Amino acid sequence: MPLFTSRQAQTFLLHALTWMLLGVLLALQPTGRLPQPQFYWLQAALFFVSLGVFYLNVYWAVPQLLYGRRLLSYGVFVVVVVVAVTLPYRQVQQALENRYHSQYSTGNSPPPRAEFRWLGPPPGGASFPPGEPRRWSGRQGWVNPAVMLSTLLVLGLGTSVAAVQRGQQEAQIRQALEKEKLSTELSWLKAQINPHFFFNTLNNIYALTLLDGDQAREAIHRLSRMMRYVLYDTQNGTASLSQELLFVRDYIDLMQLRLTNNVRVEYETPDVVHEAAIAPMILLTFVENAFKHGISALAPSHIRIVVRQPTPHTLDVEVRNSVFADRPLALDENHGIGLANTRRRLTLLYPGRHTLTVTELTPEHEYYVHLTLSLQV
Structure with missing residues (x-):
């Protein structure tokens, strides 16, 4: 038995591509005022939170709310998720920035340029006086726009993945129903052949017994072989090609008994x-x-x-x-x-x-x- 079915492999590949896209997106966001080690730790935490949001959306919100035609509830879910991710992220980001900034709040040496980025000079273009504490310039908002956009993108990707999986499931169900219907039709065909063809052939064989005993015995043998094929040899849904061609041959020979x-x-x-x-x-x-x-x-x-x-x-x-x-x-x-x-x-x-x-x-x-x-x- 294969480790993965084709459908499972497609689903796994789709999720893996989503994880890779999300990881690259978060890694490429600007580091802002944080040193790179702290920034990447913060982004790693955001990555796992985003995965949780992704699967919550795929396996609960979309099936229960969106496909349940509860559009208002789904809209509230989206707003709550965006707020629940972006506000804590901003609070943690600011706490890390303040902690890092406090290490360089006095003195003449600025933070290491390789690890630290200033957003700009103090308001009005003034410079930092020597010996004065260096404070952050600019006004910080309640949310990080990049994180908000990435969260919305995660929700959008989750909705798309859920739609693809739903389409695959519906196609699989339709295919199973079609196969079941065809199996029923085949059983119905067998039932039809059994009485109709069987009794007509028996009548022909009965007439043959009065004219040609050898030919009648051969006809009985062919009919028996056909019934065995119909009733037993086709139970697995397939048959060998030679059996199918022999079945056609027997059918033709028996039909010829009544031809002129x-x-x-x-x-x-x-x-x-x-x-x-x-x-x-x-x-x-x-x-x-x-x-x-x-x-x-x-x-x-x-x-x-x-x-x-x-x-x-x-x-x-x-x-x-x-x-x-x-x-x-x-x-x-x-x-x-x-x-x-x-x-x-x-x-x-x-x-x-x-x-x-x-x-x-x-x-x-x-x-x-x-x-x-x-x-x-």
């Missing part, structure tokens, strides 16, 4: 099948449709199904059948899982790894389906 000589059926598969996992019964819709709408008891008709494997993990399928004026061209949504559901299965199970082309009427008066699947994950 006016119908020509061709089924071509690779001489050597390279095994790969495939969604079970993904080809059945197209084959079922060809038999349902592409044959006639009176007029000559044909069905041609060609399966190729250009590469070990690529499947190329073509299905052609005759078109009759009194038959609907589109796949019947009331039988089988239908074209729309098959498209949805393909989109969910093979995103970006399939192409499906359906031509309802070709120049040769055929219904044509071309499916390409990449079976490699």
Whole structure:
């Protein structure tokens, strides 16, 4: 089992980038009147406070207040957080500055220039008289603008991260619901095949027992193999390619029991099948449709199904059948899982790894389906 899933790795990377951005932002703020060691200790404390604000916003304020449509409460939360961070920071900053300044309050030597920055001369441009205490120039506000902006930025980043995580969670839930729905549809398809196809085939086999016992026994064997595939071999959600192609072969052979000589059926598969996992019964819709709408008891008709494997993990399928004026061209949504559901299965199970082309009427008066699947994950 991998240490991190793709979603967990993306979330971790997003948080790590946020921490790095915040650390760089705080480290690049002006040191002001503090020596660098004290300044960086103060910024480190602000960094951890900002992380607390970030996660409080991500995991409580945004889900409970913002997404709960309590906008006024969220606005109050933002104001309280900004005040709770900036005012104490300013008080601590001033206390450290006064403590540092008291060390140089008398005497002629100014604070070390490498560690100390004067904001300017005394008001009016006067200079410090020799022997007089040196006091800070300029008026200090209640908050540090840089800290206020960084706190607002942390809140904004937290809101953005929460929105991204919410989108990921909703997408994951939608995908799980789609998979569950497709699983239900597949179960429904199996249930439909069992009675309908089963009893029709049994009737055909019964007729065969009166005419050709060997062929009847072979038909029973094929039907048994199909039922085993439908009921047991597809429980894991995937099947081997050879099993899927054999299932199609058995379906075609059993359907041919009730066809007349006016119908020509061709089924071509690779001489050597390279095994790969495939969604079970993904080809059945197209084959079922060809038999349902592409044959006639009176007029000559044909069905041609060609399966190729250009590469070990690529499947190329073509299905052609005759078109009759009194038959609907589109796949019947009331039988089988239908074209729309098959498209949805393909989109969910093979995103970006399939192409499906359906031509309802070709120049040769055929219904044509071309499916390409990449079976490699």
